[in-house]
Amino acid sequence: MIAPIHPEPNESLDGYLRRLAEAELWADVTDLLGGVGLQYGRRLIEDADEVERLLELPEGILNPLLPSAKASAARFNWRFERHHSAPVCPECISTGRPHHQAWRHAFVTSCVEHELVLIDSCPMCLEQLRPGAGGYGSCSCGCPLDRLVHKKAADWELAISAVIGGQMHPARATLPPSLAFRNPSDIGSFLHFLGGSQSPAITGKPGKLPFPKTVKEAQSFLADAQHLLCNWPMGFQHEVSARLAAGDQTASSAPARLGKWYHSLMQFTDKAYLDFRAVLEDVVAREFDGAYTGGAVGTETERDWVSAAEAARLIGISAERIVDAVSKDLIDGQIFSSGFGHRHTTVRRAVIDQVLTDRARFIDKTSAREQLGISRKQFDLLVRSKFVSEALPAERPPLVDGLFDRVALTQIVAGIARQSSPVVAKSIAFRELNLRFTTDLKGLNEVLRLIANGELRPDLDSTGGKLAEFRFDREEVERVLKEMRRGPGYTVQEVAALTGWKAQCISRWCLQGLLEHEEFDHAGAVGRVVRADALARFQETYVPVSVLARQAGTSPRHLIRMLTQQGIEPVGAFQDGKAWRGHLVALAPLASFAIAHASSDASHYARHDL
Template sequence: MPLLQTFAPYSDESGLGYYRRLASANSLWKWREIASLANVTNYKSSLFESPDFVASQLELEPQWTRMASQQDAASRALHRMHRQRYDAICPCCLTDEVYLRQHWEHAFITACPEHGCLLIEKCPACSNWLSPEREHIELCPCGHDLRTSTPEPASSLHIWLSELLSQGGSSAMRPSLKGVEPQELASLIKLLGQHADPTLPHARKNQSLPTTLGTALEFLAPVEGMFAQWPKNFEAHVKARIEAGKKDARTVNSLLGHWLSELRKIAEHPPLKIFLETTLDVCQTHFNGRLGAHDKTSAPADANFKRVSEAAALIGVSRDTLVKAMVEGKCAYRPMRYGTKGVCNEVCLREIARIQHNRAEWVSDTAACAWLGVSPSVLKSMAAAAVIRFDAKWRSDINKCGPIRQTSLDKLYEALHQFSDVRKTDEETVGWSEFTSRRMGDKSAIAAVMQAALQGEIKAVKVGKKVGDFAFLKSDVSRYFGTPLLEAGMSISQLAKATGWKDESISHWINQQLLEAEQIQLRGQLCRVITPEQLLRFRQTFIPLSDLAKSMGTRSSSLIDKLADVDIVGAKKLPNGAQRGALIRIADLGKWAMAGLQLSRGGLFKLHDYA
C-alpha cells in the first residue's frame, strides 16, 4: 500500500529512524505499521533484508530503502556497542532538523560535536527513558517537546571522542588521530575502559559494555584521565601497569599479558600505532626485561639499546674502559634480564650519541699540531701557558678522545685574528711557530707572550690560515724576555753593588723618573733593568751627593749643609727627618763653580757667558 507522504532519508539518518519518521509523517502508529503496509513481518530485520521489495510495496525509491538498510547494517556492526534499548538525542540538532542521527546509536558517543553538549536519554519533564517506540521523534509520550530541553555542556574529551567516532576526524590535539577508523578507535576505548585499573585481572570477552548514556559517562571517566595532558597521563597508566605486573616477568609480553596483546592488534591500524609506541617507550625506561619480538606495526624498541661490547665499538673505546665509566657513573646504562637467569647491561643509543659528541670535541696532539701549524714543543708551551684547553688526564675520561679541546683552538685563532694589526714593516718579526724554549730561552716568558697575544696586548702584524703563521714584531716580543736584556744591562741590585749606591735610593730615583729603567719578567717575577745607555744619560745629568762627598773626603750630611743654595733633587726623606740618595744636577754644580771662580779672580769671568 503506498504512503501519502514520501521523502528521502538524510545522509546521516539512522535506518530505523527513517521508517519512524515515515510513520510519523503519515500518522501511522510506530514503525510496525510501516512493516504491515509493506507486507513483511513486524521485525526490524524484515524491513532491512528486502529493501527493493519494501520500496515496491510502499512506492518508495529503491535507493532510499537501500540506504536505510546500509545504515542499519552499520549500526548492527557495532554489536555490543550498539545503543538500541533507548534513544539518545541532541535537542539542538532536533531543533535544526527533526530526524534521528545514525551516530547517536553508538554507545561511546555521548556528546554532540556540533553544539558541544551532552546527549540526553531521559525526558526532562517526566524523567522517563526516551523509548524508540514513541510516536513522534521530537516529543516524549508525556507531551514534552524535546527540542525545548536544555542540555548540559560536554567536556572536551567527550566532544573529541564523539567527533572521531561519528565523523572519523577531529581538530583536537590529544593525540592527533587523523584518518582513524571509528571501529578501531572504539576497540581501543573499550580496551582502556575495561582495564582502567591495572591491579584487576583482565576483563572477560563477554563483559558488558555501557548501554545507557549514564553508564557510558562512567565507563569513559578513567579513559578521559588517560587522555588528559597527553601523553603524560597515559605514560603514568602504563607505568602503573608495569608496577602491578608479574615481578618475575622477563619479557614485556608476560608482564602486561592480555592488555598488551590486544593493544598490538589495535595498533595494526596506523593512526593508533602511537599508543603501542608510547607503551614500549615507557617499558624501555621502567622495565628491565626484554621487549620481545615486534610485528610490522612497530619498530623494535630494543634497537635503541646496545650491549656493552657493541656500545664500546660504536664509541671507539675498549670494553673495559666503558665498563669502568659505567661503574664511575660517567655512562648511563640499564641492567636487562635475558633468558631465565642471565643479566646483561645495555647502553641507550642516546647515551652513545652523547659520548660520541663529547669525544668529537677533543683532538689528539698530532691533530692539534697539524691544525695549528706548530711543532709539538710549541704546542707544549701553549698548553703550559693555558692559551688552549689541555687535559693531561684525558685517558681516564671516556668523554675525551684526546688531550686538547678543539673549541679552544678555534677561540685562539679567532682572538689572534681579531686583535691583529696587519701592516707592512721593515722591523724584524717573530712567528708564533718560533716560540720555543730552545730558541727563545725562558719558558715563563714564552707563556707571558702567548697570554699577551691572546689578550690583545701585542698584535700580530702578519696573519695566515694557521696559528703558526701569525707573526709579531720582535720589539714587542723581546720586552717579555728578560734574560737577553739583563745580560746587556744591570738590575738594581747589580747596579748597587757596582756603584755603592743603595738599592732603595736607586728604586726611588726610578720611581721619580730621574733614572730610566726597563721592566722585564725574570723567572716569572717582575724585574727592572738599567741599560748602559740609560745609566750614561743619568750620569751626564746627575751626580749623587754621596759620590761628591766621597771624592771631597767628607760626609754627605756635612756637605749638604754647605750646599744650602744648591738645588738638591731625588732625596728620599726618612722617618727621622734625614735624607738619603740626594742628587745634584751637574749643570747646577758647574754654575756654582764658575760663580766661585769669578769671585776669586776679581770678575775676570762673566757668569752669563757660561750659563
C-alpha cells in the first residue's frame, strides 16, 4: 500500500474496507481480505491489530470504526450489529458518500440525511447485500448500485434512525420530549423491548423474538413499537391502560398487575426514558383500582405510612415478619405504643415498594428455571457445577425468600450471548446438555465451564431468546467430552490414522513400555491415549521395520536379517498366530552403522586412489 486511506467521519468498518479495496483496485472486498487470509466477521473485529498489520495500515486506524459489546454510542453496539445484510442509501452510493456506521444497526431503516429507506438487496441477482462482500458501490455479483430505487422514509423511521445514529432531524419532534434531544446508548435494547412487547413470539413462548435480519424485517418489527414512541403520549397511555386491564386482576399492586413488562421498563434508567415513567405514573394513578400502586405513583398520591398488617398483605408475607424486620432495623419503620401496652408497627410505602422490587428480583428455583427455559434436573446440574449460584445471605435484602438473583442470571445469559459467533456445523441446544446426552458428569461440567467463560460460543442466530435455546457447535462439545474422558492426546486409533501404523502394533508397543501413554476407562475396558510429545519422542527413537523396508525397496524379513548380521537387533516384536509383527529399529544404532559404513567406504576409495 502506497498511502493509507483514512476513515471518513461516521464511516462503518464494512464501508471503509470496501473503499480500501477499491483504492487497491480490487472489485470485491472479499478479494482484499482473502488475499491476506481474512474474512469479515467477529474474529476480524476482535483481532483488529493483526488486521492492520496484514493490510499494512497505520496502527490504531481501525479502532474508531469497531463495534463493541459495551459501546458508548448505540450505533456501535455489537449486540445489534447486522450480520445478514449490508444496506445502503441509494443517494449516498450514487454520490460517492461513505457507508454510515448507523446502517450497521439492526433497527436503522433509513438514511437520515437523504430521508430515504435503505436498500439491502441487489436488483439484478435479487440476493441480500452482505457485509464483507461486494464493492464500495456494487454487489458481489458485479451489479452497480448507483441507480437504486429512491423510496421516501416515514417520519417514524427517520426519528428512530436519527436517535440510533446520534443525528438530529425534525422528525425527532414526534418523540417523547425526554428522548427528542438525547441519544441513549441502550436505545437498541429499549426498541427491542417495545417491539417484543407488541409482537407475538415465533414459537408461542415469551422471549423468543430474534433481531430482524433485513431492513424489511426491521420495518415490520418496529411498526407497532413506533406507535408507542411517535404517537406521544396517547400511544403509550393506551399501552399502559391495556396492560392494567389485561393483567392479573387479583394482584394488589400495580407492579404485580403489570408483571414482567413493568420490571423490564424499570430497567431503563437513562434520563431519555423519564417521560415513559411519568406517563406510567399518571395512568396508574388514574386507572389502577388495587390497594397499592407500588412505585408507579409518587408518594404524594397516597398516605405515606401503612400498618404492618396492611404491608404484609400487600407484600404477601406474615405481619410478624414485618414487625420483626422493623424491630431489628432491617427495614425502615416505626414502633409506637397506645392504650394499655398495645404496640403498633408502621412502614413507609416506599419501603413496601422496595421490598416488592427486591422480591421480584430474588426468585425461587422454579422462576429461575423458567427464566432460563431449562428443566429441573438441568438446573440442579447448573447449580452443582457452579454455573449458577445461590445469592449469599449477605447479598439478599430483607424479607426476600428467593435464593437466585434474577439480574445475575440475566447478566450470565447476556455475557454468553455477547460471545456468539456463526456456527455452520451441526449444533446442539443448551437444553440438551444434560445427563441424557452424556453420562460423563465431569466432562459435562467442563462443557458448562467453557460456555460460562466464553470459550465455547453460541451460534449468533440462536441468542435472541432464553439460554435453553442457545445452540453450540456439537463437534466442539463432543471434543471437550472426549478430552475429559481420556485427557489430551491421541487414542491408539488416532495414532494409527495419523501414522499409517497398525493399531494392534501400537497397543503392543504401549504394553512393552516403548511408547509412553496414559490409560483411561473406556466402556468397562482400558483405553490408551498418547500425548503429542510422547509420540514425537517415539518417532525420534524408533522406526518400524515395515516402513524402513518399504522405503529401501526390500522385504521386512530380508531387512531384519541384514540388520541382525550387522548386530542391530529389532525390538517391539510380538507373535500374532504364526507370524511376528511390530518390529522396530532403534534409530541410534542404525545411524551409527550408517556413519561407520560411510567412513569405511571413504577409506577404501582413498586407498584405491593412491
